[in-house]
Amino acid sequence: MNPAMTTRDANLPAEYSAGLDRLSLAPLWTALHVLLPQERVTEAVPHRWRWAEMREPLLEAARLVPLDQAERRVLVLRNPGLGGAYAVTATLFAGLQIILPGEAAPSHHHTPAALRLIVEGRGAFTTVDGVKCAMEPGDLIITPPMRWHDHGHEGSEPVIWLDGLDIPLVRSFEAAWASKMRPAVVPATAIDSSQDEFTAAGVVPRASRYEDTGYPQVRWPWTTVRRALEAMAAAAQADQPVVLRYVNPGTGTFPLRTIGSEAQWLRPGEATRAERRTASGVFHVIEGQGESRIGDEVFTWERGDCVVAPPWHWIQHKNLSRSAPACLFHFNDEPALRALGLWQEETRS
Ligand code: 1HN
Numbered sequence: 001m002n003p004a005m006t007t008r009d010a011n012l013p014a015e016y017s018a019g020l021d022r023l024s025l026a027p028l029w030t031a032l033h034v035l036l037p038q039e040r041v042t043e044a045v046p047h048r049w050r051w052a053e054m055r056e057p058l059l060e061a062a063r064l065v066p067l068d069q070a071e072r073r074v075l076v077l078r079n080p081g082l083g084g085a086y087a088v089t090a091t092l093f094a095g096l097q098i099i100l101p102g103e104a105a106p107s108h109h110h111t112p113a114a115l116r117l118i119v120e121g122r123g124a125f126t127t128v129d130g131v132k133c134a135m136e137p138g139d140l141i142i143t144p145p146m147r148w149h150d151h152g153h154e155g156s157e158p159v160i161w162l163d164g165l166d167i168p169l170v171r172s173f174e175a176a177w178a179s180k181m182r183p184a185v186v187p188a189t190a191i192d193s194s195q196d197e198f199t200a201a202g203v204v205p206r207a208s209r210y211e212d213t214g215y216p217q218v219r220w221p222w223t224t225v226r227r228a229l230e231a232m233a234a235a236a237q238a239d240q241p242v243v244l245r246y247v248n249p250g251t252g253t254f255p256l257r258t259i260g261s262e263a264q265w266l267r268p269g270e271a272t273r274a275e276r277r278t279a280s281g282v283f284h285v286i287e288g289q290g291e292s293r294i295g296d297e298v299f300t301w302e303r304g305d306c307v308v309a310p311p312w313h314w315i316q317h318k319n320l321s322r323s324a325p326a327c328l329f330h331f332n333d334e335p336a337l338r339a340l341g342l343w344q345e346e347t348r349s
Pocket residue numbers: 072074093095097114149163165167
């Protein structure tokens with residue numbers, strides 16, 4: 001916790017201090033150590049949200065709140081250290097969204113970047129600039145800044161996904177803005193058209209049939225990513241972590257400018273070496289059972305759980321199964337930190 005900021009120097013004449021106040025001026029010397037502490041401090045704390053405790057309240061929200069009224073039916077993961085802010089870390093937002101068969105969440109666009117990681121259910125889709133993206137458990141879909149998007153559902157069971165956005169970061173620039181909602185658009189094709197150009201690693205279309213928005217790929221199916229992780233795990237040395245980064249296939253760099261995403265495969269019994277980074281982020285369990293140490297806290301986890309890691313906390317994961325792999329999805333603010341010259345990482349030897 002930050003100590004309170006003092007703008008008054010008790011050693012100064014009261015009249016002088018009052019004069020500064022009137023001029024909207026303040027001495028820096030009373031606040032410098034708070035603005036620039038000598039150790040990294042975070043108000044965000046490590047925390048875990050259990051899927052087993054979130055699922056019912058989400059289904060209940062779907063019974064209680066009509067989508068016409070909510071527009072987006074989301075329960076927000078609020079970091080207990082951030083004083084009730086709609087934020088999971090100082091820069092990131094996380095929430096779980098539920099949509100029922102036959103519902104349509106209207107179309108809009110906004111300055112914050114967003115991603116979705118599908119947690120449960122089949123038959124829903126997100127339309128990004130007219131491109132229909134099927135939502136299957138474990139899939140990643142991005143909706144980049146200012147790209148129109150809506151959600152629909154043609155299936156027969158509730159669909160729930162994790163939303164990750166950079167809203168707190170964008171709000172700190174006072175740059176958060178969204179268009180008015182419009183009715184959901186009819187996608188350009190009746191079936192998923194997100195996978196017709198980037199279907200294999202190492203090859204890209206010489207000419208795309210899509211408009212160049214800077215975001216050539218918006219959906220990464222879990223079946224593809226899981227297969228890649230499994231192949232990598234089979235070939236990797238036992239002491240090498242098995243982690244894949246989601247990238248823009250045209251540039252090989254982060255698909256969004258502010259939010260990075262990774263998928264990690266933990267072999268049976270594997271424990272990772274502790275790492276710390278200046279990035280903050282959220283881990284989400286796609287499959288398996290294990291535990292993560294974040295700073296001084298240890299959280300056990302299973303499928304659907306979310307764990308938040310504040311910046312510069314030592315992070316270590318363990319797969320507690322002796323026979324099955326575990327898969328973690330992770331999103332973070334690494335691209336934003338890199339762009340600002342603030343990226344740093346360490347691995348404990
Ligand atoms: C938003 O637009 C979506 O489009 C989800 O599904 C979550 C959280 C805050 C602000 C906008 C969506 C959001 C959001």
